[in-house]
Amino acid sequence: MKAAIVRNFGEPGDVVIGQLPDPTVRDHDVLIEIRAAAINYPDLLVIRGRYQNLPRPPFVPGKDAAGVVLDVGTSVRRFKPGDRVVAHMEYGAYASRVALPERYCEALPDAMSFDDAVAMGLPFQTAYFALCERARFTQGETVLVTGASGGVGAAALQLVRALGGSAIAAINRPVQASQALADGASHVVDLSLPHVLESLRQQVFDVTRGRGVDIVLDALGGEVFNAALRTLAWCGRAVVIGFAAGGIPHIKANYLLLKNIEVSGLQWSDYRERDSRRVNDVQRKLLELYVSGQIHPRIALKLPLDKVGEVLDAIDRRAVIGRAVLGFD
Numbered sequence: 001m002k003a004a005i006v007r008n009f010g011e012p013g014d015v016v017i018g019q020l021p022d023p024t025v026r027d028h029d030v031l032i033e034i035r036a037a038a039i040n041y042p043d044l045l046v047i048r049g050r051y052q053n054l055p056r057p058p059f060v061p062g063k064d065a066a067g068v069v070l071d072v073g074t075s076v077r078r079f080k081p082g083d084r085v086v087a088h089m090e091y092g093a094y095a096s097r098v099a100l101p102e103r104y105c106e107a108l109p110d111a112m113s114f115d116d117a118v119a120m121g122l123p124f125q126t127a128y129f130a131l132c133e134r135a136r137f138t139q140g141e142t143v144l145v146t147g148a149s150g151g152v153g154a155a156a157l158q159l160v161r162a163l164g165g166s167a168i169a170a171i172n173r174p175v176q177a178s179q180a181l182a183d184g185a186s187h188v189v190d191l192s193l194p195h196v197l198e199s200l201r202q203q204v205f206d207v208t209r210g211r212g213v214d215i216v217l218d219a220l221g222g223e224v225f226n227a228a229l230r231t232l233a234w235c236g237r238a239v240v241i242g243f244a245a246g247g248i249p250h251i252k253a254n255y256l257l258l259k260n261i262e263v264s265g266l267q268w269s270d271y272r273e274r275d276s277r278r279v280n281d282v283q284r285k286l287l288e289l290y291v292s293g294q295i296h297p298r299i300a301l302k303l304p305l306d307k308v309g310e311v312l313d314a315i316d317r318r319a320v321i322g323r324a325v326l327g328f329d
Contacts, residue, residue, distance in 0.1 A: 003095035004308045007058045009049030012312030017305065020060070023099035030079050030087075030102045031071040037093040038064040038118035039311050039324040040151065041244065046091065047312070053269065055091050062093025064121030066114040067328075076102045084108040086117040088125065088272055088279070093118075094308060096328055103276040106283040109291050119297030119323040120286060122268070123151035127159050127217070128282050130239045130266045135215045139164035142208060144231055147219035147244055148185065149176040149321055154298060156217050157183040162294040168204060168213065170228070179321060183298070196227045204231040212236065222247030232261045240265040298322040304329075 003020045025031045043061050045051040066086040069079050079085060085105045092098045108117055130152075131137045143160045147153040148169035160167035161184030168187045169180035177188045187207040193199040204213060212233035218225045221243030229238055229251070240263065251263060272279050289295045300322025303311050307326075314320050 001095055001097045002305065003060045004062075004305060005058050006047055006061055009047065009054075009057060012044065012047060012316055013309050015047060015061070015309055015312065017308070020095065022097055025071050025073050025099050027073040027075040028101050028103075029073045029099045030069055030076060030085065030105050031097065031099045032065065032067045032085060032087060032105075033070050034065045034067040034093065034096055034098060034328050036066050036114040036118045036328065037062050037305075037326045038121050039308075039315055039326065040064065040122050041315060042122075044312060044316055052267075053090055060092050060095045062091060062095075062326075063089055064118040065089070065093035065098055066108065066117040070097070072102070078102055079105065079107070084110075084114075086121070086283070088121065090269065094305065094326065096305075103280070104272065106280055106287070109287055111291055112287065115299055115302065115325050115327075116290070116297055119299050119325055120155075120290065120295075123155040123323070124159070124286050124295070124297070125279065125282060126152045126241060126266065126268045127155035128286060129268055129271060130217050130241055131156060131159055131163075131215070133271075134239045134264045134266050135217070135237045137163065137165060137215060140166075141214035142166045142168065142211075143215040143217060144168045144170060144189075144204060144213040144228055145185075145217050146170040146191070146224050146228055147242075148180045148183075148188075149173075150219060150244065151323060152219050152241060153217075154179070154183045154322070155295075157185050158295045159289075160184060162289050168207060170200065170224070176321065179298070191224055191227075196223055197230065200224075200227040201230045208233075215239070217241060220245040221249055223249070225249040229255065229261070229263070232259060234259055234261075236261045238263045299325055301325070302327055 169185035189203040216238040219241040222245040
């Protein structure tokens with residue numbers, strides 16, 4: 001099979017296209033002919049050897065794939081050859097075929113393309129678990145989303161709107177504002193202003209009439225997280241999703257006490273490994289929201305597998321506002 005291969009941890013340009021043996025199908029496995037795969041920011045961290053879960057080189061990166069079932073193991077009951085599926089995995093999506101346990105797969109509705117299926121993938125799963133599982137979102141609440149132009153941030157904005165809340169998008173560049181509003185934000189605040197600890201709180205308090213937000217979903221970390229924590233209303237909840245800005249913040253526990261606020265973290269892959277049925281339940285909810293037109297991934301770039309290095313470089317340079325997809329047609 002054709003695949004993008006990481007022979008040693010390094011830079012995106014070090015990923016090579018080559019041939020690997022077709023996967024072996026075990027009893028509980030589904031063999032998928034991949035039609036589309038998504039490129040996610042964590043893939044860059046994996047390729048560079050900086051992620052929390054690292055495969056041993058050589059390996060095929062990629063966490064989201066969609067395609068057609070070619071074969072199933074003897075114990076598989078949910079799928080048969082010819083079924084259209086989307087699959088979540090730790091690595092292996094940048095290839096023409098993949099074999100993985102059926103619990104990592106979900107059937108696709110006829111109305112959904114393979115491109116849209118993978119573009120939703122990890123970002124929408126992460127946003128849903130952060131919002132509904134960790135933050136316990138309820139209808140009518142206000143949510144501050146940092147990194148709102150990224151995959152998880154854009155997914156969170158759409159989900160807050162679809163589930164009956166109000167989202168405030170925190171962005172770094174004015175060019176990101178129009179897309180954040182299109183994704184569902186009711187207001188946009190600027191993280192690039194001086195003295196972010198004060199400026200972010202003031203902007204949020206201005207649009208919430210001094211109340212603050214019920215939930216913070218933070219994918220950036222660093223000073224942005226510290227600033228976002230100060231925007232929480234009484235009994236607010238913050239969820240740590242990642243540290244895309246580079247710095248891991250330190251939380252002052254007295255601040256949690258003074259405002260009765262709580263901070264939790266989300267490592268989505270733990271849910272996939274420990275409670276895959278819950279992931280499948282969420283996937284079905286997301287597919288229902290997609291079919292009903294309430295959410296839709298924003299695909300900004302699609303290139304063939306041979307151009308994987310080019311796509312990875314564009315993601316690394318933050319040159320893509322939206323999702324990047326690899327095609328296998």
